[in-house]
Amino acid sequence: MAEGWKEIRKELKLHGWMLAVPLGAMWVIQLINALTLHSLDRFGIHPWSIPGLIGILFAPFLHGSFGHLLANSLPFLLFGWLILLHDVRDFVVVSLLAMLVGGLGTWLTGAPGSVHIGASGVIFGYFGFLLLRGWFRRSVGSILLSLLIGILYGGLVFGVLPGQAGISWQGHLFGFLGGGLSAWMLCRKQRQPVPVPTAPRVAVR
Numbered sequence: 001m002a003e004g005w006k007e008i009r010k011e012l013k014l015h016g017w018m019l020a021v022p023l024g025a026m027w028v029i030q031l032i033n034a035l036t037l038h039s040l041d042r043f044g045i046h047p048w049s050i051p052g053l054i055g056i057l058f059a060p061f062l063h064g065s066f067g068h069l070l071a072n073s074l075p076f077l078l079f080g081w082l083i084l085l086h087d088v089r090d091f092v093v094v095s096l097l098a099m100l101v102g103g104l105g106t107w108l109t110g111a112p113g114s115v116h117i118g119a120s121g122v123i124f125g126y127f128g129f130l131l132l133r134g135w136f137r138r139s140v141g142s143i144l145l146s147l148l149i150g151i152l153y154g155g156l157v158f159g160v161l162p163g164q165a166g167i168s169w170q171g172h173l174f175g176f177l178g179g180g181l182s183a184w185m186l187c188r189k190q191r192q193p194v195p196v197p198t199a200p201r202v203a204v205r
Contacts, residue, residue: 015084018091019077022061026119029061030069038064044117045103045171047110055116056103059171062117072119075153079126082145090129090186097185098125098178105174116168120159121175127156128179136187 033040044059046052063069083091102121110116127149134146160173 014088015081018084018088019080023073023076026061026063026069026073030063030066033062034066041115041117044115045106045110046113046115047107048112053107056100056107059103059106059117060099060119060122063119064117068118072123075123075126076119079123079130082130082149083126090182093186094125094129094179094182095122097182098122098128098175101125101178101181102171102175105177106168106170109170109174110168116171118168118171120168121171121178124156124159124172124175125179125182127153128176129183130179132180132183133187136183 029040040062043055044052044062045055063072080091080095083094099122102125106116106121130149131146134143137143159167160169160176162169
């Protein structure tokens with residue numbers, strides 16, 4: 001029993017670090033950015049600019065204001081932890097794919113001259129993964145969690161629609177698609193049957 005609790009505490013500690021480190025980096029970077037009059041915004045995603053491709057990696061850590069960062073912090077922690085509860089590897093895969101697909105999609109479809117920053121693309125990736133995992137995995141637990149996420153946060157889907165001033169709907173849309181792609185890839189791999197080893201055939205001469 002004691003060993004079981006020890007393992008649970010160890011796992012929860014790992015979850016805490018995996019969420020606290022990137023979120024802490026976002027807050028430190030935002031403080032530096034605010035003190036330097038947003039000089040770091042140049043590391044955001046600049047559509048159709050080759051140097052602007054670097055923003056695919058750095059844009060999720062940059063925010064327009066402390067209010068913007070605060071609005072992203074809670075869903076980052078909540079959605080991220082729900083994914084971590086299932087599998088740490090899933091969290092890493094979803095984070096990377098949401099960042100890459102969301103960032104590249106934004107770079108390809110964003111308006112030239114615009115700058116896109118914020119972690120919302122990654123958050124929409126988490127949302128897409130949690131929403132679609134039940135469909136791809138076909139397990140009762142995953143389906144119930146997907147339904148719960150849909151009921152509580154289904155309104156986020158409207159964030160992928162264009163027309164909202166100052167909102168990077170491209171980041172939301174392609175981040176969501178990156179999360180959906182992650183759900184399909186990971187659930188497809190987990191559902192593949194494990195080959196049963198068979199005894200070698202002996203040829204009789």
